[in-house]
Amino acid sequence: MQVPLLRLQCGVNSYDWGKIGQESAAARYAAATPSTDISIQDERPYAELWMGTHPSLPSKDLDTQRTLLDLVQDNQALMSQEVTRKYKGKLPFLFKVLSIRKALSIQAHPNKQLAVILHERDPRNYPDDNHKPEMTIAVTPFEGLCGFRPLAEIVHFLRTLEPLRELVGLEAAEAFENAVRGHEDSEDPTATEKNKSALRTVFTKLMNSSPEAISSAAEKLISAAKSSPSTFATSESSPSTNPSNPEEIAAVATRLNEQFPNDIGLFVFFFLNFVKLSPGEAMFLKADDIHAYISGDIIECMASSDNVVRAGFTPKFKDVSTLTDMLTYNYAPIEEQKMQPTDYPYMTLNLPAFTSGSSSLLYDPPIEEFAVVKTELKQGRAKATFEGINGPSIVICTSGKGKISVGPAKTEEVREGHVFFVGANAECVIESTAEEGDETPFTTFKAFCELDRSEDTINGHL
Numbered sequence: 001m002q003v004p005l006l007r008l009q010c011g012v013n014s015y016d017w018g019k020i021g022q023e024s025a026a027a028r029y030a031a032a033t034p035s036t037d038i039s040i041q042d043e044r045p046y047a048e049l050w051m052g053t054h055p056s057l058p059s060k061d062l063d064t065q066r067t068l069l070d071l072v073q074d075n076q077a078l079m080s081q082e083v084t085r086k087y088k089g090k091l092p093f094l095f096k097v098l099s100i101r102k103a104l105s106i107q108a109h110p111n112k113q114l115a116v117i118l119h120e121r122d123p124r125n126y127p128d129d130n131h132k133p134e135m136t137i138a139v140t141p142f143e144g145l146c147g148f149r150p151l152a153e154i155v156h157f158l159r160t161l162e163p164l165r166e167l168v169g170l171e172a173a174e175a176f177e178n179a180v181r182g183h184e185d186s187e188d189p190t191a192t193e194k195n196k197s198a199l200r201t202v203f204t205k206l207m208n209s210s211p212e213a214i215s216s217a218a219e220k221l222i223s224a225a226k227s228s229p230s231t232f233a234t235s236e237s238s239p240s241t242n243p244s245n246p247e248e249i250a251a252v253a254t255r256l257n258e259q260f261p262n263d264i265g266l267f268v269f270f271f272l273n274f275v276k277l278s279p280g281e282a283m284f285l286k287a288d289d290i291h292a293y294i295s296g297d298i299i300e301c302m303a304s305s306d307n308v309v310r311a312g313f314t315p316k317f318k319d320v321s322t323l324t325d326m327l328t329y330n331y332a333p334i335e336e337q338k339m340q341p342t343d344y345p346y347m348t349l350n351l352p353a354f355t356s357g358s359s360s361l362l363y364d365p366p367i368e369e370f371a372v373v374k375t376e377l378k379q380g381r382a383k384a385t386f387e388g389i390n391g392p393s394i395v396i397c398t399s400g401k402g403k404i405s406v407g408p409a410k411t412e413e414v415r416e417g418h419v420f421f422v423g424a425n426a427e428c429v430i431e432s433t434a435e436e437g438d439e440t441p442f443t444t445f446k447a448f449c450e451l452d453r454s455e456d457t458i459n460g461h462l
Contacts, residue, residue, distance in 0.1 A: 004077075004406050004407075004410075004422060004423025004424070004425075004426040005404065005405075005406035005410045005420060005421070005422055005423070005426070005428075006061045006062075006063075006068070006071070006420065006421040007061070007063065007412055007418065007419070007420055008051065008059045008060065008061065008062060008068065008419040008421055009033050009059065009060045009061075009062045009065075010029075010030060010049055010050060010051050010057075010059045010419050011030065011049075011050055011057040011058075011059070012026050012027055012029075012030035012046050012047075012048065012049045012050075013046075013047050013048040013050070013057065014044055014045055014046055014047065015045060015048070015104075016045055016102070016315070017045070017047055017100060017102045017103065017104040018045035018046045018047030018048070018100070018101060019045065019046060019047075019099040019100070019101045019297075020042070020044070020045055020046075020101065021040055021041060021042040021043060021044060021046070022040060022042070023099070023101075024040075024045070024046035024047070024099035024101075024297075025097055025099045025139060025140070025297040025398070026046050026047060026048055026049040026097045026098065026099040026297075027040045027046035027049075027099070028040070028416070028417055029049050029097055029396065029398075029416065029417030029419070030046075030049050030417070032415060032416060032417025032418055033062060033417065033418065033419065034062075045101065046099060047098065047099060047104075048096050048097070048098050048099075049096060049097040050094065050095075050096055051094070051394050051396065051419055051447075052068070052091045052093065052094040052095055052394065053067070053069035053072065053090050053091040053304065054091075054094050054304050054306060055069075056127065056306050059419070059421075061421075068091070068421060069089075069090065069091075072084070072089065072090075072091065073089040076089075077423065077424065077425075078392060078421075078423040078424060079091070079391065079392045079423070080424035080425065082390060082391075082451050083390075083391045083392065083424065083449055083451060086451065090304060091304060091392060091394075092303065092304060092368075092369040092370065093301055093302065093303060093304055093369050093370035093447055093449055094301070094302050094304045094305070094306075095299075095300075095301050095370075095394050095396070095447040096299070096301070096302070097139070097297065097298070097299060097300070097396070097398075098293065098297065098298045098300055100142075100293050100294065100295050100296055100298070101295065102259040102294075103256055103259055103260065103265065103292060103293070104292065104293050104313060104314065105292060105310040105311075105312065105313050105314040105316070106145075106264075106265045106268050106290070106292045106310065106311050106312035106313050106314075106323075107290070107291065107292060107308050107309060107310045107311070107314075107323075108287075108288055108289060108291070108309050108323055108326060108327055109131065109133070109134065109287055109288070109289075109302075109305070109307055109308060109309070110126075110131060110132070110287060110288065110307055110309060110326060111131050111287040111288055111326075112129075112130065112131040114288075114326055115128070115129050115130055115131050115132075115305065115307050116129045118307065118309075118322070119307070125317045125319070126307050127307070128305050128306060128307060130303055130304060131287045131303055131305060131307075132287065132302050132303050132305035132306075132307050132308075133284070133285065133286050133287050133302065133303055133365065133369075134284075134285050134300060134301065134302035134303075135282060135283070135284045135285070135300065135301050135302070135339070135363060135365050135370070135372065136277070136282060136283050136285070136293075136298050136299070136300050137280070137281075137282040137298060137299040137300075137301075137363060137372060137374065137445070138277035138278060138279050138280065138281050138282070138297075138298055139279060139296075139297040139298055139299055139398055140279060140297040141276070141277070141278060141279070141295075141296055142275075142276065142277040142281075142293075142295065142296030142297075142298055143252070143274070143276055143293075143295045143296060144274075144275050144277075144283075144291065144292060144293045144294050144296075145268070145272040145274060145275070145290075145291055145292040145293075145294065146272065146273050146275045146285065146289075146291045146334060146337050147272065147273050147285075147290065147291065147330060147331070147332060147334070147337050148199060148203075148271055148272060148273070148290070148329065148330065148331040148332075149270075149271060149272060149273050149331065150184065150185070150331060150332065150333055151180045151184040151185075151195060151199065151331055152185070152241065153243075154199075154270070154271055154331075155176070155177050155180065155184070156233075156235075156238070156241045156242075156243075157233060157270040157271075158173045158176070158177065159177075159235065159238075160233050160234060160235045161224075161233055161270065162220070163216075163217035163218070163220040163224070164217070164221065164267055164270055166217060167206065167209050167213055167217040167267060168202055168206050169205060172202050172205045173202065175198070175201070175202070176198050176199070176201070176202040179194065179195070179197075179198035180194075180195050183195065195331070196328075196329040196330075196331075199331060200324070200327070200329050203271060203324065203327075203329075204324040206264070206267060206268070206271070207264060207268075207311060207320050207323070207324050208320065208324075209264060209267075211262070214262055214266075214267070215262040217267070218257060218261070218262045218263075218266055218267075219262075221257075221266065221267075222253065222254055222257050225249075225250035225251075225254050226250070226254060228250075229246065229247045229250035229251065230246060231246060232246045232247070232249060232250035232253075233249055233250075233270075234246050249274070252269070252274065252294070253266060253269060256269060256294070256313075259313075260312075260313050263313055264311070264312045265292065265312030265313040268292075268312055272291070272292070273333070273334040273337070274334075275334045275337075275338075277296070277298075277338075280341075280361075280374065281338060282338065282339040282341065282363050283334075283337045283338050283339060284337065284339050284365045284366075285337070286328070288326050288327055288328045289327075289328060289330070290323070292312075292313060299372065299396075299398075299445050301370050301372050301447045302370070303367070303369045303370070309322050309323045309326065310323070311324075339363055339365070341361035341362055341363050341364075341374070342361065342362050342364070343359075343360065343361065343362065344360045344361060344362040344375075345362075346386060346387045346389060347373070347384055347385060347386045347387065348384070348385045349382070349383070349384055350382070350384075350385065358376060358377050358378045358379070358382050358384075358441075359374075359375070359376050360373055360374070360376075360384055361374050361375075368449070368451055369449055370447055370448065370449055371447070371448060371449075371450075372445055372446065372447050372448075373445070373446045373448070374443070374444070374445050374446075375430065375443070375444050375445075375446065376441045376442070376443045377400070377430070377431070377432040377441060377442040378432075378439075378441050378442075379432060379434065380432050380433060380434040380435060380436065380438075381431065381432065381433075382431070382442070383430070383432075384429070384430050384431075385427065385428075385429045386427065386428040386429070386430075386446070387427060388424070388425040388426050388427045388428075389424065389425070389448060389450040390424055390425060390451065391424050391448060391449040391450040391451060392422070392423060392424055392448065392449060393421070393422040393428070393446050393447065394419065394420070394421055394422070394446070394447050394448075395419070395420045395421075395428075395430075395444050395446045396417075396418070396419045396420075396445050397414045397415060397416055397417065397418050397419075397442070397444050398416060398417075398443045398444070398445060399416055399440055399441060399442070399443040400416070400432065400434060400438075400440045400441050400442030400443055401413070401415050401416075401432075401433055401434060401440075401442060402414045402430055402431050402432045402433050402434075402442040403430070403431050403433055404420055404428065404429070404431075405428070405429045405431075406422060406423075406426045406427070406428055406429075407426065407427070414430070414442075422446075430442070430444055
């Protein structure tokens with residue numbers, strides 16, 4: 001019988017958008033586990049730490065060097081028979097740490113039906129047949145683009161930014177404004193579908209702009225951003241709709257153009273919500289939702305897939321027609337896509353006297369493949385006991401030091417960057433071992449899958 005606690009060795013991808021050398025949390029976490037193939041180079045970008053069974057970068061048991069996929073397939077009890085059967089012996093989720101120095105793709109992830117079609121048609125660019133809803137939790141301050149802005153904001157930018165209006169085309173911009181006028185925020189289904197159709201039309205027109213037109217418009221736009229940042233994208237005739245942060249918008253647009261000169265993503269920026277997350281804040285992206293990440297270190301959890309449909313801010317394969325066809329064209333303020341964590345009910349905190357600030361928060365998206373718990377223990381001997389659940393977990397430490405135990409037979413020391421697999425139905429205990437005066441919290445993120453975890457079940461534990 002396999003002991004249900006495994007220390008994992010996890011790989012890190014080096015993409016151009018990653019943070020450099022030791023600045024990258026993904027690289028530091030990977031290097032925290034002894035390995036002959038991970039040595040941080042000072043000038044190399046490190047982008048993503050992968051934790052899971054996905055074949056593109058599978059995790060390994062540190063002791064045996066067997067892949068996690070091999071181990072869970074050989075011993076179904078590690079994931080539970082129910083999870084093994086439903087997900088064909090593979091971990092249902094892929095857990096990541098991303099360290100973002102420059103913008104990464106304007107992108108969306110296909111739903112299950114489209115993923116099958118894309119994989120059959122083009123397995124090189126779409127390497128599997130699974131969907132990829134995903135959740136982002138900020139570890140450091142984060143910037144990104146997430147979903148379409150409220151329609152009134154898009155109309156405002158089309159009116160005030162002449163290069164954007166010219167790029168879309170005066171006729172298309174006017175048609176969009178006329179189509180949504182008067183019911184931009186309507187909840188009537190007929191009006192909503194009409195709005196989405198109008199948004200699809202104008203956005204598709206934008207995305208099919210010629211390279212020459214994009215280059216010319218970008219030069220004009222950045223010139224305006226640099227020359228008049230305090231009034232960028234504002235209008236004296238309609239001050240009530242002006243953005244509250246024109247200088248920030250001008251600065252971000254300028255930075256994006258420096259990273260990807262004359263890229264269509266510069267103009268997509270004005271169609272999407274610009275989101276800033278503080279550490280601990282999170283957002284959820286359904287399949288077919290458009291997004292892009294700009295900067296920061298994040299914990300990311302997703303269905304186990306590597307399918308990405310890209311159309312900007314990337315030197316990789318772009319598939320504009322698939323992207324514009326697949327999007328939901330949902331539009332809403334960014335607050336509607338942010339997630340509000342709740343107390344995690346499957347855990348007991350045992351805290352020493354006079355401690356405060358320790359917590360365990362559940363980030364629970366509306367899908368069954370995964371959820372994530374962030375636990376922060378603020379003092380030595382503070383302890384969190386997680387009840388056994390009928391599914392697998394992966395735990396990563398992002399700060400502090402402590403230990404992790406599963407039963408009396410297996411206890412491991414934990415440091416920043418250490419990653420562990422916890423088997424199904426195993427009670428897991430984490431404990432801070434901080435010394436007196438050390439105020440660094442012992443922080444862990446635990447991704448897990450538990451089938452049939454309903455609202456009633458959760459409420460029953462409260």
